[in-house]
Amino acid sequence: xxxxxxxxxxxxxxxxxxxxxxxxxxxxxxxxxxxxxxxxxxxxxxxxxxxxxxxxxxxxxxxxxxxxxxxxxxxxxxxxxxxxxxxxxxxxxxxxxxxxxxxxxxxxxxxxxxxxxxxxxxxxxxxxxxxxxxxxxxxxxxxxxxxxxxxxxxxxxxxxxxxxxxxxxxxxxxxxxxxxxxxxxxxxxxxxxxxxxxxxxxxxxxxxxxxxxxxxxxxxxxxxxxxxxxxxxxxxxxxxxxxxxxxxxxxxxxxxxxxxxxxxxxxxxxxxxxxxxxxxxxxxxxxxxxxxxxxxxxxxxxxxxx
Amino acid sequence: xxxxxxxxxxxxxxxxxxxxxxxxxxxxxxxxxxxxxxxxxxxxxxxxxxxxxxxxxxxxxxxxxxxxxxxxxxxxxxxxxxxxxxxxxxxxxxxxxxxxxxxxxxxxxxxxxxxxxxxxxxxxxxxxxxxxxxxxxxxxxxxxxxxxxxxxxxxxxxxxxxxxxxxxxxxxxxxxxxxxxxxxxxxxxxxxxxxxxxxxxxxxxxxxxxxxxxxxxxxxxxxxxxxxxxxxxxxxxxxxxxxxx
Numbered sequence: 001x002x003x004x005x006x007x008x009x010x011x012x013x014x015x016x017x018x019x020x021x022x023x024x025x026x027x028x029x030x031x032x033x034x035x036x037x038x039x040x041x042x043x044x045x046x047x048x049x050x051x052x053x054x055x056x057x058x059x060x061x062x063x064x065x066x067x068x069x070x071x072x073x074x075x076x077x078x079x080x081x082x083x084x085x086x087x088x089x090x091x092x093x094x095x096x097x098x099x100x101x102x103x104x105x106x107x108x109x110x111x112x113x114x115x116x117x118x119x120x121x122x123x124x125x126x127x128x129x130x131x132x133x134x135x136x137x138x139x140x141x142x143x144x145x146x147x148x149x150x151x152x153x154x155x156x157x158x159x160x161x162x163x164x165x166x167x168x169x170x171x172x173x174x175x176x177x178x179x180x181x182x183x184x185x186x187x188x189x190x191x192x193x194x195x196x197x198x199x200x201x202x203x204x205x206x207x208x209x210x211x212x213x214x215x216x217x218x219x220x221x222x223x224x225x226x227x228x229x230x231x232x233x234x235x236x237x238x239x240x241x242x243x244x245x246x247x248x249x250x251x252x253x254x255x256x257x258x259x260x261x262x263x264x265x266x267x268x269x270x271x272x273x274x275x276x277x278x279x280x281x282x283x284x285x286x287x288x289x290x291x292x293x294x295x296x297x298x299x300x301x302x303x304x305x306x
Numbered sequence: 307x308x309x310x311x312x313x314x315x316x317x318x319x320x321x322x323x324x325x326x327x328x329x330x331x332x333x334x335x336x337x338x339x340x341x342x343x344x345x346x347x348x349x350x351x352x353x354x355x356x357x358x359x360x361x362x363x364x365x366x367x368x369x370x371x372x373x374x375x376x377x378x379x380x381x382x383x384x385x386x387x388x389x390x391x392x393x394x395x396x397x398x399x400x401x402x403x404x405x406x407x408x409x410x411x412x413x414x415x416x417x418x419x420x421x422x423x424x425x426x427x428x429x430x431x432x433x434x435x436x437x438x439x440x441x442x443x444x445x446x447x448x449x450x451x452x453x454x455x456x457x458x459x460x461x462x463x464x465x466x467x468x469x470x471x472x473x474x475x476x477x478x479x480x481x482x483x484x485x486x487x488x489x490x491x492x493x494x495x496x497x498x499x500x501x502x503x504x505x506x507x508x509x510x511x512x513x514x515x516x517x518x519x520x521x522x523x524x525x526x527x528x529x530x531x532x533x534x535x536x537x538x539x540x541x542x543x544x545x546x547x548x549x550x551x
Contacts, residue, residue, distance in 0.1 A: 011548065048404050051544045075406040082404075084397035088318070090325045102314045103405040147401065 001026045001155055001186045002047065006056035009042050016042040019056065020211045024203075026154070029177065029187045031201035033194065033298055038208045040190040041083060044157050047188070048080050060155065076104065079148030083159040083190075085140050089133030093124055093143050096132055097150045104151035111150065118146035122176065138169025145176060156180065159190045174200055198294040206298060212305045221297045228290040229263045229270050234283035243280035247272060260290065307414065311407050315415025316422070319389050323423065332384050333423055336377055337431035344370045345438035352442070360446050367439060368514040369507040371457050374432050375522075376500045378468040381424030386476035387489040389416045394484060403543045413477070413541045420476070421469045428465050432457070459519040467526040472496065474533025481540040481549075 002024035009017040017039040024030040032040045045051045047058055049071035061077055063070040088096055094115055101111035119125040122142035127135070132143060141161060148156055158177070162170035170193075177187060177200055191197050197204050198217045205214040213220060233240065236257055244252065244259060249269075251262040259277075263269050266289060274284055323329045348366070393399045402412065436452035443451055476493050483489040503522065506512045539545075 045547060050400065050403055050547055072406045072408070075404060078404070080401060080404040082397070082400040084400070086396055086398035086401045088322060088398060089396060090322045091318070095321070099314065099318045100401070100405065103311065103402075103407050105406065144401075 001028075001061060002030075002188065003059040004043075004047070004056070005058075007043070007046060007053055007058050008055035009039070009046060009051070010054040015209060017046070017207075018210045020207065021056075022205055022211060022214055024186060024188060026186050027181065027184050028202045029181050029189060029200055031197040031204040032188070032190045032207055033192075033197055033204055034207035035302060040207055041159055043207070044080070044159055044188065044190060048078060048157055049074050076151070077153055078155045078157060079151070079153040080157045081141075081144045081148045081159060081161055083163065085144035087132040087135075087140055087143060087147070090131055092129045093119060093132055093135070093146075094128040096143065097147055100147050101150045106151040110152075114150050114152065115146075118149050121179070122146045123172075136169075138165050138172065141165060141169065141173055142176070145173065149180075153185075155186045155188070157188045157190075160192065161189070162191070162193060162196060170196070194293075194295045194298055204294075206301050208302055208305060210305070213301050217294055220301075221294055223297070227263065227266070228260045229266055229273065230288045230290050231259045231261065231273060231277065232285045232287075233257050233259070233277065234285060237281070239280040240277050240282045243276040243282075244273065247276055249273070307408065307410050309414070311411040312415035312418060315402075315407070315412055316418035319385075319416060319419030320422065322392070323385060323388065323419070326388060329384055329388060329423075333381055333427045336381060337427050337434075340373045340377060341431040341435040342438065344373065345435065345442050348439065349442050352446070360448075363443055363447060364451065365507070365510065365513065367443070367451055368456050369504060370435075370439075371432075371460050372500075372504050372507060372514055374428055374435075374460055375464045375468050376497060376504060377431070378424055378428050378465040379472045379497050379500055380494065381427060382420040382469050382472045383476055383490050383493040384486070385423060386416070386420040386473050387480060387486045387493065389420055390477060390480035391483060391486050391489055394480070399546055403546065409541055409543055410538070413538065416477075417470075417473045420473050421466075424469055425465065429461065432461055455516045456514060456519060459516055459523065463523045464519060464526065467523055467530055468500070470530045471526055471533050474530065474537040477537035478533070478540055481545075 002022075004023070005021050007017060007020045008015065020039075020043065032043065034040050042051070046053050047060060047065060049065050053066060058065040060074045063074050065071060065074060088099070091099070097115045097119070098111065101115065106114065115128075116125065119128050122145060124139060124143060124146065127139070132140060135143060145158075145161065161177070162173050165173065174196060177189070181187060189197070189201065201217060203214065203216050204220060206212045206220075213223075215223065234257065236254060236259070244261070249261045249263070253260045259273075261273060270287060274287060277284060393402065403409075436457065440450045440452050472493070475496050476489065479489045479492045483492070503512070503514075507514045512518060
């Protein structure tokens with residue numbers, strides 16, 4: 001659905017996006033993670049044909065984003081929820097959707113049907129005649145999502161769709177995104193929320209001007225070394241603590257009756273720690289491995305590439 | 307360019323204008339002041355001293371008619387400012403530009419929306435002005451002064467040209483401003499040359515004959531072309547998203 005090859009964008013002397021390449025398959029939720037100023041919004045804007053590229057190539061459904069004729073076609077195929085929802089606050093929810101439906105060349109009967117379908121899906125049908133300016137942040141976000149869907153696009157670009165929402169509204173929006181995936185839509189999601197990315201994205205790209213990593217959330221976390229070994233004992237005393245210290249682990253902590261030890265080579269080091277603790281009188285209940293979560297993986301990848 | 311798209315944008319803007327009372331009042335008040343106020347000045351002057359000479363009336367009326375040119379430069383100011391700065395403030399330009407609509411179609415839609423209310427108000431106001439003036443001056447002049455060729459040139463040539471110029475200038479100002487009032491104040495500076503023409507005609511330095519009005523129209527047409535080229539350059543989606551403040 002999306003093919004990006006060596007895409008770059010330079011503003012004056014500042015490189016916002018540097019030689020980024022990736023593909024997004026049809027029906028996939030692809031998440032873009034990155035710090036502020038990483039080039040996430042710039043990438044979305046290039047893919048939505050809103051700004052030109054400085055180098056490389058991007059194709060949406062086989063159409064070239066740089067070609068003027070193709071760009072009009074591309075814009076018919078996509079829906080965009082920008083980071084600022086940008087609704088017409090004086091117009092009603094229904095009028096907002098109707099206006100965009102017309103611009104997206106959606107025929108009148110289908111437009112009417114879609115407005116009803118998506119306002120109902122977002123739980124806004126009862127408030128369809130209320131001005132958008134009267135809506136809460138969460139309702140506005142849902143209305144912006146309905147606006148992006150009013151012409152039935154196959155591909156959705158969502159730029160920070162849950163930013164500034166309370167947890168309940170954010171969960172609602174996330175559930176809607178998953179529902180749209182089930183309908184076969186491809187979703188390109190920019191987010192700061194690592195938990196959200198881990199929960200709903202099929203694959204994640206980590207961007208910091210350059211694309212630092214791209215994989216499934218599971219692969220990203222397991223590819224980062226530095227997991228912890230968790231050794232749970234019946235109780236911890238001074239002798240066990242000294243026994244552990246003698247082995248000089250790079251870092252460890254104690255949580256209740258558990259040692260959390262940073263381990264580079266678990267197959268070699270774990271038996272040594274267990275033997276030492278048992279020799280010191282420890283009664284080991286279980287040994288398990290704690291892999292870094294996406295946040296740790298993300299922070300490590302971004303730090304390593306600074 | 308597809309006019310249906312431009313009309314969709316214009317219709318949306320007109321709908322928003324209707325909900326903004328300040329816009330509606332500014333258009334209505336201006337027309338009341340000019341279309342009723344100016345005939346009243348003649349009426350009061352006539353009734354107090356009977357000092358208005360019949361020979362001097364045509365020049366005074368021609369100068370008064372020029373208020374409709376000045377008005378057509380002022381009326382689109384608030385509309386164009388709300389239309390563009392309103393979109394900037396509400397951050398609605400990005401989703402709008404993401405639709406399969408060209409920059410020219412959006413620009414044309416915004417221009418139509420800014421032009422139509424001013425044009426309609428000017429024509430309605432001018433009709434009222436002409437009827438009232440004719441009633442007041444008919445006895446003195448012995449004939450109906452309006453409609454005449456001067457007014458025809460003012461309403462059919464100068465008014466549309468001034469509106470186009472006003473919108474072009476306002477698009478340029480709006481691209482650099484985030485505040486409707488400051489944009490209007492800056493835009494109001496374009497009234498100065500037209501105000502100068504009015505003062506020169508009132509002080510009888512120049513006469514607003516049909517020929518002179520057509521010369522002003524030619525200058526305005528050239529200014530329109532320049533303003534249109536600059537406005538089109540400012541209204542590029544990349545420019546809007548990356549440089550508009």
